[in-house]
Each structure stands twice: as C-alpha cells, then as structure tokens.
Amino acid sequence: xxxxxxxxxxxxxxxxxxxxxxxxxxxxxxxxxxxxxxxxxxxxxxxxxxxxxxxxxxxxxxxxxxxxxxxxxxxxxxxxxxxxxxxxxxxxxxxxxxxxxxxxxxxxxxxxxxxxxxxxxxxxxxxxxxxxxxxxxxxxxxxxxxxxxxxxxxxxxxxxxxxxxxxxxxxxxxxxxxxxxxxxxxxxxxxxxxxxxxxxxxxxxxxxxxxxxxxxxxxxxxxxxxxxxxxxxxxxxxxxxxxxxxxxxxxxxxxxxxxxxxxxxxxxxxxxxxxxxxxxxxxxxxxxxxxxxxxxxxxxxxxxxxxxxxxxxxxxxxxxxxxxxxxxxxxxxxxxxxxxxxxxxxxxxxxxxxxxxxxxxxxxxxxxxxxxxxxxxxxxxxxxxxxxxxxxxxxxxxxxxxxxxxxxxxxxxxxxxxxxxxxxxxxxxxxxxxxxxxxxxxxxxxxxxxxxxxxxxxxxxxxxxxxxxxxxxxxxxxxxxxxxxxxxxxxxxxxxxxxxxxxxxxxxxxxxxxxxxxxxxxxxxxxxxxxxxxxxxxxxxxxxxxxxxxxxxx
Numbered sequence: 303x304x305x306x307x308x309x310x311x312x313x314x315x316x317x318x319x320x321x322x323x324x325x326x327x328x329x330x331x332x333x334x335x336x337x338x339x340x341x342x343x344x345x346x347x348x349x350x351x352x353x354x355x356x357x358x359x360x361x362x363x364x365x366x367x368x369x370x371x372x373x374x375x376x377x378x379x380x381x382x383x384x385x386x387x388x389x390x391x392x393x394x395x396x397x398x399x400x401x402x403x404x405x406x407x408x409x410x411x412x413x414x415x416x417x418x419x420x421x422x423x424x425x426x427x428x429x430x431x432x433x434x435x436x437x438x439x440x441x442x443x444x445x446x447x448x449x450x451x452x453x454x455x456x457x458x459x460x461x462x463x464x465x466x467x468x469x470x471x472x473x474x475x476x477x478x479x480x481x482x483x484x485x486x487x488x489x490x491x492x493x494x495x496x497x498x499x500x501x502x503x504x505x506x507x508x509x510x511x512x513x514x515x516x517x518x519x520x521x522x523x524x525x526x527x528x529x530x531x532x533x534x535x536x537x538x539x540x541x542x543x544x545x546x547x548x549x550x551x552x553x554x555x556x557x558x559x560x561x562x563x564x565x566x567x568x569x570x571x572x573x574x575x576x577x578x579x580x581x582x583x584x585x586x587x588x589x590x591x592x593x594x595x596x597x598x599x600x601x602x603x604x605x606x607x608x609x610x611x612x613x614x615x616x617x618x619x620x621x622x623x624x625x626x627x628x629x630x631x632x633x634x635x636x637x638x639x640x641x642x643x644x645x646x647x648x649x650x651x652x653x654x655x656x657x658x659x660x661x662x663x664x665x666x667x668x669x670x671x672x673x674x675x676x677x678x679x680x681x682x683x684x685x686x687x688x689x690x691x692x693x694x695x696x697x698x699x700x701x702x703x704x705x706x707x708x709x710x711x712x713x714x715x716x717x718x719x720x721x722x723x724x725x726x727x728x729x730x731x732x733x734x735x736x737x738x739x740x741x742x743x744x745x746x747x748x749x750x751x752x753x754x755x756x757x758x759x760x761x762x763x764x765x766x767x768x769x770x771x772x773x774x775x776x777x778x779x780x781x782x783x784x785x786x787x788x789x790x791x792x793x794x795x796x797x798x799x800x801x802x803x804x805x806x807x808x809x810x811x812x813x814x815x816x817x818x819x820x821x822x823x824x825x826x827x828x829x830x831x832x833x834x835x836x837x838x839x840x841x842x843x844x845x846x847x848x849x850x851x852x853x854x855x856x
Contacts, residue, residue: 303435303436303439304435305433305435306433306434306435306436307432307433307435308432308433309431309432309433310334310335310336310426310428310431310432310433311334312433313332313333313341313426313433314332316329316332317329317330317331317332322447324347324351324451324455325345325346325347325348325351325447325450325454326345326346327343327344327345327346327442327446328343328344328345328346329341329342329343330342330343330344330832331832332426333392333425333426335391335431336389336390336391336392336393336425336426336427336428336430336431337390337391337392338392339423340392340395340397340423340424340425340426341423341424341425341426342421342423342832342833343421343422343423343424343446344419344420344421344422344833345419345420345422345446345450345454346417346418346419347417347418347419347450347454347455348416348417349415349416349417349418351455352417352418352454352455352456353455353456353457354368354413354418354456355456356415358413358464358465358468359413359414362820363471363472363475364468364471364472365413366405366406366407366471367405367467367468367471367472367565368413368464368467368468369407369408369410369411369412369413370401370405370406370408370411370467370471370567371464371467371468372411372413372418372420372453372454373398373399373401373408373410373411373420374401374567375452375453375459376398376410376411376420376422376449376453376454377397377398377400377401379448379449379452379453380396380397380398380449382452383445383448383449383452384396384441384445384449385440385445387425388427388434388437389427389428389429389434389437390428390429390430390431391425391428392425393425393426393427393428393429393434393437394425394427394437394441395423395424395425396422396423396424396425396441396445396446396449397422397423397424398410398420398421398422398423398833399786399833399834399835399836400784400785401567401784402504402783402784403504403505403566403567403570403572403783404561404564404565404566404567404783404784405471405564405565405566405567406564406783406784406786406787406836406837407819407823407824407836407837408786408824408833408835408836408837409421409824409825409828409831409832409833409834409835409836410422410833410834418454420450420453420454420833421832421833422833423833423834424441424446426438427441466568467567467568469528470565470567470568470573471565471567472526472527472528473526473527473528473530473532473574474565474566474573474574474576475565476524476526476527477489477524477526477532477574477576478576478577478578478579480524481576481578482578484522484536485538485539486522486536486537486538486539487537487538487539487542487577487578487581487637487638487685487687488536488537488559488562488575488576488577488578488581488638488687489522489524489534489535489536489537489562489574489575489576489577490514490516490534490535490537490555490558490559490562490574490575490576491514491532491533491534491573491574491575492513492514492515492516492521492532492533492534492535493513493514493515494513494514494534494558494571494572494573494574494575495507495511495513495514495571495572496514496551496554496555496557496558496571496572496575496709497511497512497551497554497709498554504783505570506569506570506571506572512551512708512709512710514534514535514709514710514711515710515711516533516534516535516536516711517535517704517711517712517713519713519715520535520536520537520538520702520704520711520713521533521534521535521536522534522535522536532574534574535704535711537559537687537702537704538701538702539679539683539685540679540685540701540702541675541676541679541685541686541688541699541700541701541702542685542686542687542688542700542701542702542703542704543688543689543690543696543697543700543702543703543704543718544556544687544688544689544690544704544705544706545689545690545691545703545704545705545706545714545718546691546705546706546707547691547707548691550706550707550708550709551706551708551709551710552642552689552691552706553642553644553689554709555689555706555711556640556642556687556689557780558572558575559575559577559581559640559687560577560581560583560640560780560781561575561577561781561783562575562576562577562581563577563578563579563581563781563839564783577638578637578638579839580635580636580637580638580841581636581637581638581639581640582631582636582638582639582640582781582841583640583641583780583781584624584627584628584631584639584640584641584646585624585627585641585642585645585646585778585780586620586621586623586624586645586646586647586650587618587620587623587624587627587778588618588619588620588623589617589618589623590618590623590626590775590778590849591615591616591618591848591849591850591851591853592613592614592615592618592622592623592626592848593614593743593848593853593854593855594612594613594614594743594854594855594856595612595613595614595626595629595630595743596610596611596612596613596629596738596739596740596741597610597613597622597625597626597629598610598611598613598738598739599625599629599669599674599737599738599739600621600625600628600629600650600668600669600671600674601613601621601622601625601667601668601669602667602669603664603667604667605667610667611741613626616851619647620646620647620649620650621647621649621650621668623647624646624647624650625650626848629740630844630845630848631841631844632682632684632740633740633741633742633743633808633809633844634808634809634812634840634841634844635809635840636684636841637683637684637685638684638685638686638687639678639684639685639686639687640686640687641671641686641687641688641689642688642689643688643689643690643691643692643693644689649668649670650668650670650671651670651671651672651693652670652671652672652693652695652696653666653668653670653672653729653732654693654695654727654729655727655728655729655730658729658730658732663730663732669732669733669734670732672693672695672696672699672729673731673732673733674733674737674738675688675699676699676733677733677734677735677736677737678737681736681737682737694718694721694722694725694727695727695729697718697719697721697722698722698727700715700718701715702715703715703717703718703719742807742808742809742810743807743808743855743856744803744805744806744807744808744855744856745798745803745808745811745847745853745854745855746803746854746855746856747799747800747803747804748854749850749852749853749854749855750795750796750798750799750803750847750850750852750853751770751799751852752769752770752792752795752796752799753770754770754771758770758796758829760792760793760795760796760829761792762785762788762789762791762792763785763788764785764788765777765788766788767788767791767792767795767846769792769795769850770852772850772851772852774846774849774850775849776788776791776842776845776846776849779842779845779846781839781841781842782838782842784836786834786835786836787836787837787838787842788838789834789835789836790824790828790835790836790837790838791838791842791843791846792846793827793828793829793830793835794815794827794828794838794843795843795846795847795850796829797815797827797828797829798811798812798815798843798847802814802815808844808847808855812840812843812844813840815827815840815843816840819837824836824837
C-alpha cells in the first residue's frame, strides 16, 4: 500500500522472500513495466506442512509424474481463483507454464524431501505506469494463498486422481523399459484412441471414435508394477510397413508411435502407446542447411564432383535433406526410423524397374532407401516403421506388414509376401552389401554463438529459435511437443557451445547433457532457470544444432 499510485519502478522494492506462515513466497524478478515479461515468483511449502508421502516421488519417473500433476493442478487453480487481467498490459495475470498432453520433466514444480515448490509468473497490476496497490494486495494476499493452498498441500488434493496420474506414467515407463526384452520397438494398447481433434489440437477425438484393437497375430501382454495387465499390438524389431487406403489411419498410427517416445496424461487416449526412446521421425526438408554430413550411403557421384562424404549445403533438396536427416539421427544413436511416404522425396524412396532400365545406375547418384533399409537393420540393428500406400516393392524387404482398415490394424504379412512372390518386380538391387559408414562430427565452438551486438540473444517461439543473428527453423521437427522444450533447446545449445564443443563429437556432448540432466536436473544446463522450461530429447537438440546456419564441424 505504501507504493499505491506511484510509478511502476517502485515495484522493485518488493523483490525478496516473504513468510506467509504456511508457505514462503520468493519474488525473484520484478518486471520493468506492465508490458514486459511477467514477474517471476516461487511458492514453497515445507514438507512438515505439505505432507506429500515419500512414495509419491521415490524414483525419477514418479517425481516427474507428480511434478507434472501439480503443475496442472496449479494451472487449474489459477483458472478457478484468479480474477485475471486488470489494468494495463499483462496487469493482474497469474500464470504457470502451459502443459500439453505429454508428461515431461519440467522446471515449474520441484518436489523433494524438504519442500514442494511452484515457479510461476504474475503481471504486477498498474493503470498505465501507475501502480494499482489494492489490486496487488488482492493478488498477493487472497488469490495466491488460495491457489497455493489448493495446489501444494497434499490434504487438499484428490488422492485417487493424483495416484492414478503417477501410476499410469510409471506403468508406461515400465513397458518402455521392457520393449527390448520382447524384441519390440513399439506397443499400442487395445482401447487406445489415436485420432486427435485436429492437426493443431492434440487432445483426443470425441465423436466417431474407433478404439484401437490389435490383430491376434501381433498381440502381446504386459503386467505392470501397478497391477495392470495390458494387451495390445507389439511392433517387432525389423522393417514394418503400415499400408491401407487413404484416410484409414496409416499416418495417424505413425504419428501416435512418434509421440510414444513420451508418456501421456490419463485421458489422452495414448497413455499406453509406447515407443522406444531412440525413435526419430524422418522426412524430406527442402531448403534446410546441412553441414559436413557423410550422405554417401545414399548419395554419391554427384555432378561437378561434389564430395558426398563431407556434404554441405545451405539449400538441400528433398532427397539430400532426407538422406542427411537419417545419417544425423544415426550419428546420435537412433534405433528406430519412422517414415511416411507422404512427407518423403519420391526419388529417395524407390526407383522402380522401368526407371532403372531408362536411367542407368551410373547416371543416378541416389541409392533409394529400399536398397539400404535391410542392411541398416542387419548391420546396425536399426529398425524402420514405414507408411507406404503407393509401392508394393517394399513387400520384398518387409518383416511385418500391417494394414489399417478404418483405423483397425490387420496383420497382412503373409498375404503381402504371397503377392510379392506372385508378382515379382525383378528390380536391380543398388545398395551394395554394406550400409556404409557413419562419421562422427565435432562442432566447432566458434560456430555456436548466440551473441547479437555483443549480448546473448536466445528467444524461443513456436517452431523456431532466435539464436544470435540466426533463426533456427524447427517447423519440421514433429517430435517437439511443447514450446518449453524449444526454450530449453536454445539454452542447452549455448551451454554446449561454452562447455562441451572443445574437441568432443556431437554425440559425446549430447550424452554428457543427458547424464547431467539425469543426475542434476534440467536446471543444471539452463542459463537462467525459471518455471517455463521442459526437457527435450537429445535428438531434438541435435536437430536444432544441425539447422543452425553458422554451424561448422570437423
């Protein structure tokens, strides 16, 4: 009340820590004006009062799950309690990071043996640049205490809902850990809902839903730590084709599998759509930057003697970009490639018998995927799941063929093999006996520079990172599911540039990042930790680095 009616800068006086009796409030950053980024606040409840049972966060998976749940509970409490915007700009807003359908490691909530803490944001209220002290009192002494009480005290939470959230995430993680033992790369539970509301709304479709049902030949069962017996489709290691007519669910299934590298919240419909961690969605990407990648397993003998063993371009074609995307994923350790013919370069996927007759191999620099996909699995243990509606030539190299029929899968492997025998295509195999080499690359420290006019400039937006003078386009990286992951990627790139690109390969540096996050938490690799970060996978970090147009590699 002492600063009511004064100029906005007087809000700087409230920075600090405050004891509310049942909890503490930390005002870490005070915004400079009503239109600036909101002020950063933390609310901490010590466990003597919060009383969260240790078993709810006793391992890493459970800890991530409960922190995710409390973030969502805090957001729901804001909607129910906060009066929202009042005054100029962002005045009166209380917000916490917005969660999507995936359960991710976040910086928004921390639960440990000592305390539970939420990191959130508020827009300090003003009319113009004049402080609205009474509105600030309402926010700090009515709304925030009510939100904290509803969200961060165990006694005030719906116990069964919290328990279910944690157990579903734990069971999904358990199944993922068992896939290798079952020689599977993905699992889709019976009863799953794969279709989404739309291409831009990731919640499950509500009307006309077809529940997923495994064909008997491919059905497997898992018994989980929380006494669930879950049956569904197990996709084996090797080469799997997903075929079927248009609009019957081929791409929908592949999209669900690609997002199955993450756990999902209860009610999503994909809670038990589970994919191995090292799965990467591959597509053509015209115009992307490529730096010193050995694409010779797929492309060689280019005109003008361009060296494809150390290939660089600022404007890759569809086929060269898809080749580079595969090699870059393999360089980091991918064990499953996910490919949809709709987003692939046709000449990269197949060269049929007639085209081979017309254009001899000596005049064609591209070795199509069909001639490398088998050696990739046999030599390197890398499986592929491929949506293919237009070329039956892939029947010859497939181990499993699944046909989607009105969103229901059928095992048609035997029939596909019979057709392949009956109608032989007699293509000339162009891939050779070996897949080819995967060269590790060492990024040069000087090429990872986020400074702009001497100041570090890293800003995340939907599908892009502003990194110094460069804009990194991530619009084709479909396994990024939330903006907070993009924000983390920008900070991690800077951390790697400062600390790790001193002779280490990209793969070695990313493994160090993975281990550091696992042991010390996501905040350990962020430049200025706050509540709006979420953990990305190493594959999406690598994708961003590879698309930085200043990148130079040895």
